[in-house]
Amino acid sequence: MTEEALDPLIHASARLRIVATLAALPEGDALSFTRLQDMLELTPGNLITHLRKLEDAGYLTSEKTGNGTAARTSIGLTGRGRAALTAYTAALRGLLGGL
Amino acid sequence: MNDTPDLEQTATADNGGALDPRKAARLLEQTSREARRQFDPTPPLLTALMGAVILCAFGALWLSVLGQHPYTGPNVGVIALVYVTVAVTAAVTVRVHQRAIAGVSGPSTRQRTVEGIAVLVSILGSPVIQGAMKEYGASASIVYGVIPAAAPLIIVGTTVVGIAGSKSDWPSFGAALAVVAGGVVALFVGPIDAWLVAGISLFIGVVGYAAATTWQGRAVGRV
Numbered sequence: 028m029t030e031e032a033l034d035p036l037i038h039a040s041a042r043l044r045i046v047a048t049l050a051a052l053p054e055g056d057a058l059s060f061t062r063l064q065d066m067l068e069l070t071p072g073n074l075i076t077h078l079r080k081l082e083d084a085g086y087l088t089s090e091k092t093g094n095g096t097a098a099r100t101s102i103g104l105t106g107r108g109r110a111a112l113t114a115y116t117a118a119l120r121g122l123l124g125g126l
Numbered sequence: 127m128n129d130t131p132d133l134e135q136t137a138t139a140d141n142g143g144a145l146d147p148r149k150a151a152r153l154l155e156q157t158s159r160e161a162r163r164q165f166d167p168t169p170p171l172l173t174a175l176m177g178a179v180i181l182c183a184f185g186a187l188w189l190s191v192l193g194q195h196p197y198t199g200p201n202v203g204v205i206a207l208v209y210v211t212v213a214v215t216a217a218v219t220v221r222v223h224q225r226a227i228a229g230v231s232g233p234s235t236r237q238r239t240v241e242g243i244a245v246l247v248s249i250l251g252s253p254v255i256q257g258a259m260k261e262y263g264a265s266a267s268i269v270y271g272v273i274p275a276a277a278p279l280i281i282v283g284t285t286v287v288g289i290a291g292s293k294s295d296w297p298s299f300g301a302a303l304a305v306v307a308g309g310v311v312a313l314f315v316g317p318i319d320a321w322l323v324a325g326i327s328l329f330i331g332v333v334g335y336a337a338a339t340t341w342q343g344r345a346v347g348r349v
Contacts, residue, residue: 030147033147033150038145038150039145040145040150040153043145043150043153043154043157044153044157047153047154047157047158047161048157048158048161050158050161051158051161051162051165052161052165052230052232052234053232053233053234055232055233055234056230056231056232056233056234056235057230057231057232058229058230058231059228059229059230059231061229062228062229062230063229066160066161066164101231103232116154119147119150119151119154120151122147123147123148123151
């Protein structure tokens with residue numbers, strides 16, 4: 028197995044941390060943007076860019092509720108995102124086993 | 127508080143550089159473990175500490191009734207101390223729980239609320255039985271001994287067994303089962319030792335739960 032087996036969307040430190048953090052939540056749950064940012068210690072701009080990439084791939088969903096000062100964005104891992112992380116972990120395991 | 131940055135806004139992303147597989151595996155393990163720790167509403171260390179507090183509280187109740195002939199029940203000072211201990215423990219637990227679930231939304235938070243209500247309702251079961259027993263003239267050994275020591279373990283424990291079983295939450299299931307078993311034993315050891323048996327079974331259940339979740343967390347995080 029080669030490194031090409033690793034999903035390039037997840038195989039980047041910031042996105043790997045985003046997906047791993049969201050996967051620690053029970054299935055179907057979402058996390059506020061603020062808490063995610065606090066946990067990962069990323070700048071808002073950096074986090075947004077990675078979230079967009081993962082959302083475009085169907086790995087994440089984001090939902091905006093409220094407006095004005097009460098506005099809140101929640102981000103959750105989709106079933107596809109969870110499956111992608113499982114496949115990534117398996118590929119990583121296979122790769123490390125072969126090293 | 128507005129925590130809604132526009133996901134459409136543009137920004138430069140830092141991909142974090144090239145990741146070699148070993149570094150990726152380490153990062154995945156560390157991030158998963160840290161996230162689970164932060165989302166955990168019942169951290170093992172706090173849970174184990176609660177087990178010790180429960181054991182001390184029940185130990186104090188047991189010591190306060192030790193040697194009573196006839197049995198009259200725990201003294202008011204010890205009962206007040208236990209209530210204060212329970213209140214402080216509950217406040218700390220609620221604070222930790224709130225911090226763990228801050229920013230989390232979805233089905234699990236709603237389910238936890240329902241479970242909390244079910245457990246609170248089941249906690250009321252024991253005083254109700256106690257009141258009925260007193261009304262029907264049961265002795266102090268039953269009203270202030272066996273029932274308050276054993277009934278909460280059986281009633282609340284059974285509720286938790288049901289909740290945990292339906293979610294395949296085996297650490298909670300095992301812990302609650304141990305507590306129910308302890309409650310059953312406490313029913314038959316007399317009003318004095320019932321307090322000791324109840325304290326020991328709660329301690330075993332709570333500390334066992336903490337140990338099981340710690341082990342489970344380590345096993346799940348491994349790549």
